[in-house]
Amino acid sequence: MKVPTVPSAATRLAPGYTGGMLQLDRITRAYELGGERAGVFGVSLEVPKGCLAVLAGPSGSGKTTLLQLAGLLDAPDEGEVRLAGQAVSALSEKDRCDLRLRRLGFVFQAFNLVPVLSALENVMLPLQLRGVPEAEARPRAEAALARVGLSDRAHHRPSQLSGGQQQRAAIARALAPDPLLVLADEPTASLDHAHGGPLMDLMAELAAERGVTFLVASHDPSVIARAHVVFRLMDGKLIGEERP
C-alpha cells in the first residue's frame, strides 16, 4: 500500500498562518483509571511557533493525555484541537493518520526505534512511508543523523546504541520529514542527567534553528529549565503558564 505523495485536503494547512502552532480549546478527555476518573478537563492553551514548550506536572496530572490529544493519537470528548490554525478533532482516522505522517514527529520515553532497522533506516522510515524515494530519503536521513551527532553510528541497530544515542536517533527520526510540531513524552526519563541535559539543549537548538515547535511532557527540572514556555498541570487541569 503506497502512501499518496500529495497531501489530502485535511492536511493542507492554512497558508500564511502566523498564529500559534498548536491551540487546545477547552479540551476534555476523561477515562477511568483504578476506579477513579482521570484525564484532562477543560484545558485551553496555545503553543507558539518555533518554541520549546513543556507540559509540566506530577504523575497523573494529564501531561501524556494532553500530548496524545495534541498528537492526534486520541480524540477529545469535548473541545477542539487546532494545528496551525486548522481544526483537526473531527478529522477521519485516515486524515489524522495522514496528518501525523506529514506534519508531526514523535519522541517517546522508551525511544521506540524499530529494532530490526539500523539508526539510518529508522530515520529513513517516516520519509519512505511518505513515499519519498530511497535516493532522496537516504541523504536527508544522513543529514538528520549528522545534526544530532550520530553519523558514525548510522549503521548500528538500536540494541548497539546507548540510551542517549537511541534518543538522539529518535529525534533525528522525528525531524527528518520536516514536521511542524514534534511531540516528546518524557524524553529524558530513561536517560541519566549527563545525557538528558545535552538532549534538551539539542531540542532547544533545533527549535531555534529550524523553527520547529516542540511540545514536551516532563516533570524533569532540567527540561523545564530549558523551556521557552511551561504549562503547569495538576489533576487534569491547567494551573499556570510560565514564560521563563
Add this chain to the structure above:
Amino acid sequence: MILARLALRNLLRQRRRTALTLMVVVAGFLALSLAGGFMAQTFQGLSDAAIRGGLGHLQVLPPGAMAGDEAQSLEQSLPDGEALAQRLRQDPAVAEVLPRTQFMGLLSSGAKSVAFLGTAVDPVLEPRHMACTEALKNAGKTPAGAGSRWLSADPAVREVILGVGLARTLGATVGSSLTLMSTTRDGALNAVDVEVAGLQDLGLRELNDRFLTVSLATASQLLDAGPARSRLSVVLKRPQDTAREQARIQALLPGTSVKPWFELASFYRQVKLLYFAIFGFMGLVLFLVVLLATANTLLMSVMERVREFGVLRAMGLQPGQLLALLQWEGAFLGLMGSALGLAATLLLRTGLNALHIEMPAPPGTSHGYELDIHFVPVVYAIVALGLQATIQVSALFPGLKAARLRIVEALRHV
C-alpha cells in the same frame, strides 16, 4: 517496498521460530509434491496399460456396443470392419488401426470345460503397437508358461494364448491341444481345435482367469465372422491430440461410435477418483496444519510487537498498511517455504528413485512395480500456490488484530 523490507527483517528477528514454521511449510510441500509425483507415475502406468493393453487411443465401435452382453458377441459389430480399418489407415493422423473381434464361449480340454472371454487380433500388427508380448514374458516365468510365444502369423495355423488362471483351471500348458466352442453369427454351434502357443499374465486376476487371445483368422473360422469386426483400435501419431481426433474421426464415421481410451478405461478412472479423494483429503489436512502453524507464528509475532505497531501507527502508518505488513511476512514465509520445499522434494525424489523400491501389487492386480516418483512441475506450482494462499489467509487474522490496535493503548503496552 519499505513494508516488504520491514517484513523480511521481522521474520529474521525470531530466527528459530521462523525456521520451525518454515519446516512445517517445507514438510507440507514435500508431502504433497511427492504424493503428486507418485500419482503421476500411477496414472501414467495405468494409461499406458489401458492404451497398450488393447484400447489404443481411440476405439471405433458399433453404435450401442457398450450396452449389455452384446459387447462380447458379433450381434453388434462393424459389418465391414476390415474395409473401415483400411479407410482409417489412409488418415494422416492415424498411425495404425488394429481390428478386433470379441467373443464368448467354452474352452475344453476334453476332461474339463471352462467359459472364456476371447479377443481375436491381427497377429502381425498387434505386437507392434500393443504390450501383448510383455504379458507373455510375465507368464513365461511360470512353469506352465515356459516356452510361451506370440501367435503365428500364418492364417492357417490355429493357436490360442491363455490367461494364466484359465490355463491353470484346465491344467493346460504351452503345447496343449484344446477345443474352442462358440456360436457363429447365425447362432449355430461351432468348434475349432487349437494349440496353446503361450500363456499371458494380464496383471488382473479376473482377466487371467477368463481371458484368451486368438488370431482373427481363427476367430473368423469359429464365428463365421467374414469381414465383420467388433471394434477397431486406433493408434494415433500424436496421442496428445486424442480428444480433438476423436471428434474429427467421429464426424468422418457417422454410423459408428468413436470413444477415447479414457472413457473406456473404467479401472483407470476409478483409481484416479480414488487417488484424488485420498490425496485430496491428505492435502486438506496438510493445508490446515500449515494454516494453524503460520497463524500461530504471526500472531505471536504481533503480540510481541504491540508497542512497535503503536509507534508505527503514531508515525502515520495506516491500519491497512499494518495489514499489508503482515501479508508481506506471510508472503515471505510462503516463498521461502516453497523454495526450500521444492529443493527438498527434488533431492528426496532423486534419492527414493535411486533406491529402486519395489512397490506391492495394487488391489486387483497380480504383480508389483518399481517406485518412480515423477517430476511434475505443474504439481509443484499448484502446491506452492495452494500453500501461498493458505499462508496469506493465515496472516489475515494477526493482521486485522494489529490493524485494530488503539494507538494510545499500544504505546502503553509492556
